[in-house]
Amino acid sequence: MLLETGDILHLAEPLKGVADVADPSVAAFLAGVGDRLAHLARCEGPEALVSAVAETRPDYVLMGSIPDPALFEHLCAAMRSATLGVIVLARGGAIPAALRDAIPARMGVDPLDPAEGLNGFTLHLRALMRRCRPVALTGRQRVGGMLLDEAALTLTGGAGQASLSLEDMRLIGPMFDVPGAVWSREALLRLAYGAQTENGLRTVDVKLNRARRRLRAALGQDPVRSVRGAGYVFDPGIG
Known part of the structure; x- marks a missing residue:
């Protein structure tokens, strides 16, 4: 889903997120963003990601394309909020069935093809919030x-x-x-x-x-x- 439109990344800026930039696909995707996503905390590795979820109570998590299914269980245990959105970078925009089966009911997970870029990320993130965490959208x-x-x-x-x-x-x-x-x-x-x-x-x-x-x-x-x-x-x- 690619839309030719102006820059809409500002619509994602108010949302609080954490990202595992130790994953090369995440680091590449966020290259050039700088401080525009002011409420996105960059973490180094899965353990740091889980700790950040526990400490910051984010609205969403951004992770790479092939996370360990057990990571979802660890994130769910660390959550201090009722719901959490997860954006998984996945070429083709599909999550493998084995990974889908590991997703806890308290989480909403959405695959994003990196080719959709930052506008695609913004649209998917806001759509995910409307589905699993509408309280995060107050604008x-x-x-x-x-x-x-x-x-x-x-x-x-x-x-x-x-x-x-x-x-x-x-x-x-x-x-x-x-x-x-x-x-x-x-x-x-x-x-x-x-x-x-x-x-x-x-x-x-x-x-x-x-x-x-x-x-x-x-x-x-x-x-x-x-x-x-x-x-x-x-x-x-x-x-």
Whole structure:
């Protein structure tokens, strides 16, 4: 899932994370980031990673492509929060079945193909937070005349304010992250429900259409537009 868009790494900066930079794939991926991810602690090796999780209570962990399955158990034991997101750098964007079976229920794990770059990392990270740790997303974003408040789960604009469910936010949130982008159903399904979802593409149509009806009733307009043969785009300029 590669989107041609401007730099959106700032959307990931408020989230607190830890990364194992002793892993060459992680170090290479973060090369050039500098201090832009101000709340990302760099660790050297799995033991340091586990210690950092216990000490800093991060929102997410960034690790290399072939972690020891036992590492998930150690991280889970070290967690001092109810949930934790894990981004695994994995070429092709898939996690091996043996690794999936080792993931504790308290963790949300998302594979990221390094080729998707820092914008892809930002989108996947925020989507992962919406799925497993929505309390971490407390910001507000404005697109045109619309204001999305992720903490309050509301969308304000037009004639009023609409309340959103967590599932609504999983589908609409990425559109706010990259306003004006046309989102395929495949991309929205992946972000809203995760790489290993058993939901089909029809789920996106059904859930998003329900959300659009509620938005139209509350705001007096539907800011989501269908693009024939391509997907959906968030367009607050339409009536």
